[in-house]
Amino acid sequence: MRTKNAPIGIFDSGVGGLTVMKDITGRLPSYDYLYLGDSARTPYGNRSFESIYRFTLQCVKYLFTQQCHLVILACNTASAKALRTIQQRDLPDLAPHKRVLGVIRPTAEVIGLHSDTGHVGVLGTTGTIQSDSYKIEIKQQFPRLSVYQQACPMWVPLVENGEHNHPGADYFVKKYLDQLRQQSATIDTMLLACTHYPLLISKIRSMLDTGISLLSQGPIVAASLQDYLKRHPEIDEQCSQNGTRRFLTTDAPELFDHHAATFFGQKVQSEYVEV
Template identity: 80%
Template structure:
């Protein structure tokens, strides 16, 4: 592979990762970014470990072929079910000098700083919650914390169908928040462990008591990435810095662009690719 500089790759199974990309660009605007949404095979949340790993690895390989030296898996399911295997088994063989990072560890590294009661809640897709990745990572970082988890399987479909601002979303927001509150009245910090959930944040805040903190991943991952690049100048110097943004999808660009603009909060024009 060529050692020439290239963009920072950002991968998601669809468009949700654009909420993370938006915050990364806000914090690090000078870098070039290449976003890949595997829209043809989304959602990943209910697929098997083997399928998620295979799909994620194929997309990582594609981004490497586009000169990305650093890739962010802006997808909780891919971070939970594929990242560790790719880092430990595949990278040493296919790209030993390149790096793939996820969104779970950066969040786990700070969640304990926001809790006074020692009880935190994780809201995520069924796949993310069943993986127990957040519980394990948080326990590693903050062993004293008690982690409560709640799958919210209807939240992503609501957002994907542009119903997140409508009255139909109220029932399911209240339903899952009630269920996690039933686990413990002491929860004072809730993590939105899915990149779609920031679009529901206003409804979530209006439903909860004001003394409960809500953590969205985008700003946390952006701050962690900035710190990583400062600590790893050998990676940073291989990231090109022309302020460009490019968007790729494995399905119909018109459909991708329509949804993506909602998540990115700017007009998005994508290109179709096969991975």
């Protein structure tokens, strides 16, 4: 029997995770969802491991208090620097029957299926790239793949400031793509390993050869979550299905709502919370 109010929790350091939530809710619309954006402490990308872990754990604990039995870390940086520690060290004592999942492993499990040359590129924040999490996970799934990584520190600020569709963004989009391509001329698959980057996808595509596959995480994570719920009915049964969506932020709701409409594709009305 399903709990009446047990939404699937989705966490991000700000509004970027809404691009993942958009695909999840599109694929699994009947479930209830509770999104928490830690906007007061965003961005996570350049913070220390200790800070990212502490902030992420605080937010996961808060979502647990809101009856979430399953929490998705839609933030790449949190997935890279906090997920494994939370899963292995904290969950067994904190909430052994609850689950916290990330976005890195689902992506690593499929990226090799899109490459013919065996050379793939990962575009992400400085924190995500420095963690080597994608390279490690991809190599576990596809040992023969050559993985090249490129940090794109200016892409998130461009999106956050609404400059992603303007001509001024072209320089920084091309700069990081060129730096990635200089690492290998045979890269045929590129992964957008940050939830902000789908908003730049039109510009990115315009600067790539037609034969290069460009992967966005939202559809991949949504398909993986659907499969996970099928394989784990004991978790699925605890997730309520009333089709509700609720949005929480640790900063000013009006600022969150303003940016959220761009990332989620529709207007939202968020609530302020302290975690």
